[in-house]
Structures are given as C-alpha cells and as structure tokens.
Amino acid sequence: NLVLENDQCDAATKTCPDAAENTNDIKLLLYDVNPPEGFNLRRDVYMRFAIMLAEAQKDGKKENWRLVLPPWYNLFHWKSRVVKHEPMSWSYFFQVDALKSYAPVLEFNETFSQFTGNAIEIDVLYVLQNYKKLFEDGDYDDKWETTEDCYYDGEFWGYNNVTVKETVCVHYQGKISMLWELVALHPSAKTIMFSNGEIPLHTSYGTKVYWDCRKSMKFSKRLLDIADEYIKKELSCNKVKCDSYMAVHWRRQDFARSRGKDVPSPEQTAAQINKLLYEKRMDITGVFLATDATAEEIKKLKAALSRHSHEVKMFSPNHKDAMQLREGDYAVIDQIICSRAVYFIGTHESTFSFRIQEEREILGFPKETTFNRLCPDSGDCEKPARWTIVN
C-alpha cells in the first residue's frame, strides 16, 4: 500500500494552496498514457489536456474542472526497477506553481487531501482506442463512437485505492477538445478518466496558445541548479545562453531499433560532429553529448571523435548529487544543458530533441543554431521542421 501524502497541504488546518471555494462542485479529469511512451511524449500529451481545460475556462465554462497530473510511474525507458515502481509527483521534475499559472492542475496527492478522501472512485473511465482503419480512405474527419470491447490494464500508477464505477470503450479520431462531447455523456459524473491520452490530438499545435502552455513547463529548481553548476564548472559558461560549447542529442536504444534509418552509427555520428566543428569553426571549448547509447557505442563514438581537438563531455554529477539523482533526472539535466548550448544538433523526430528545440526557442537562440539533426548513414537527410515560437 502506497502512502498518500501531500506536503503542500497544511495538516493542522486541512487546507491546501489550491483549495477551491466549494470543493463539492469540483470535478476531476484524470488521464493516462499508453505504457511504452516516453517522458517527452508524455509532456506533449500533458500539454494537450492542459490546453483543453485552460481554453474551455477562458470561455468562462468548465470552471469547476481540475486536471489531475498523472504520477510518473513505471516508465519504459527507466530501467532501474526501484525507480520504476515508485510513483513520482510532477513537482519532482517541474515547478508545479508554474503549471498552475497556466492550467487548473492538481497533483495526484492533492486530490486525496482536498477532494476524495483516502480513495478515488472514478465515475467513468473512457478507454480510448484508435479506429481500426486509421486515416484510411483519406478519411480525416474528427469523430468518435462507443464500442463493445476494449482493454485497460488498470495499473492506476501503482495505487490500489483507485476504483472505477463504469467503463466506456470509445473509438476516437481527432482533436482533444472533442473529448468534452464524451464528458457530456455523463453530466453528473464528478470524476472522469481517459486512458490512452496520446490518441486525441492537439487543438492548436504551434500557436500562441501552445507556446503559452509550453512556457509554463518549467523544470524544477533542483534540476536547474544541478545543470547550472555543471555548465559553469565543466563547460565554462556563466550565462543562460552559452557560447562555450555545442551540444548533440544522439538517441539510440529502442529508437535506433525502430527507426534505424534515421539514426547514425557511432562512426557516422562522430564524422558529422567533426565535419561540423571543422566547417563552422566555432570558438568553443567542448562538445556536450546527451545520449542513451550503450557504453560500447559511446566508446566507439568518443574514439572516432578524439582525433579532433575538442573535448567531449557527458554529464556526471558530483558525489553528493549522484546519491540523490534518478534516471529521469539525468535525462532532464541533459536536456537543460543541450538547451543552453551555442549550437544544437538533435535526433530526427525524437520528442526528447523536440523539447530541447522548444526550450531554445523560449531562450531566444538563432533558429539556425537549433533546428539541426544528425543525418542517417545513407539516404536523404531532410532538414527538421522549424516549429518556431509564437509570443
């Protein structure tokens, strides 16, 4: 049994910072994501839901709805079992106050302390599924229909005090704002959950609304401080926008297996970095490498790069930080460091690289230093799309 706590609430007065005026009127919206999806794809799914609520409330509607932040639990890419099986709150990675400044969100634990008591009973769980013939026959219309069968593994982020009264299976294709139509099927339901939250699409990808939400996803101070210290000490930079190092995100593992033709081998990756350093003649002291590659692959890459005078650096924490850091932290720190480099080159269509590009747009780097990708060993190398900021 997991212990449910909320350190933001005052135990004596039983109040929390976000307490609504009349908690009886509050309705909760929960969502979950297909288990194999990674951290940065999940960040995008969060934005779709946050925008769905924030936009509805702008119109003065749905004001009693709150979005419950799904704990980080059992992530496919986090290999350490201990970390996998411990649900982590969003405050671990993000500044939740900043999220709240954009959308009406609640940490999972806050829902217990404020609204639901010791357990959550979900009135309706909508299990979303793609249409079997997705986008076939050129049929891109937004649509949904309820169906007979569906499957949900019911993990509920490791909490065994979450139960469901009614399950509804739905085929879904289209924008996320259409989910309100499903919500309207059960007007008296106070707690609604959607599984497979990655299926509904952005209503406003790349617009000002998108960027306003994106800007509110600030990493936690704890992680920013660790990255900052590393950048100062190891990469000789004291500014937010550095000019002393370039950065590479080289995605491997399952990505290289499923999209092998988009991701270069260690030798070709090294050749591309060498070529770039030669051509651009950047006045830098080092190359920062963010990667999930195996030790063997990294060794090969470093050997092929060592012919060049620039030093290759990877994040390694001091002893004190190392004791406290978990896998998800390393990934976020890698992203922060990449986002501040004078030049960035990422992996084609990796959401890990996309989120770095967005951060660089927010920081205001020249576009040509941001929208760059590693090319495959052979074949075409299309330039990445420039999803530029809208202020």
Ligand SMILES: C[C@@H]1O[C@H](OP(=O)(O)OP(=O)(O)OC[C@H]2O[C@@H](n3cnc4c(=O)[nH]c(N)nc43)[C@H](O)[C@@H]2O)[C@@H](O)[C@H](O)[C@@H]1O
């Ligand atoms: C193949 C697909 O790839 C998609 O991944 P993609 O967009 O790159 O990016 P993410 O959704 O973040 O998932 C990749 C995960 O791999 C680890 N990882 C990747 N690159 C690095 C790195 O440079 N440094 C560190 N420390 N960790 C890294 C990290 O845990 C990250 O969240 C997934 O979202 C999909 O679900 C699917 O797995």
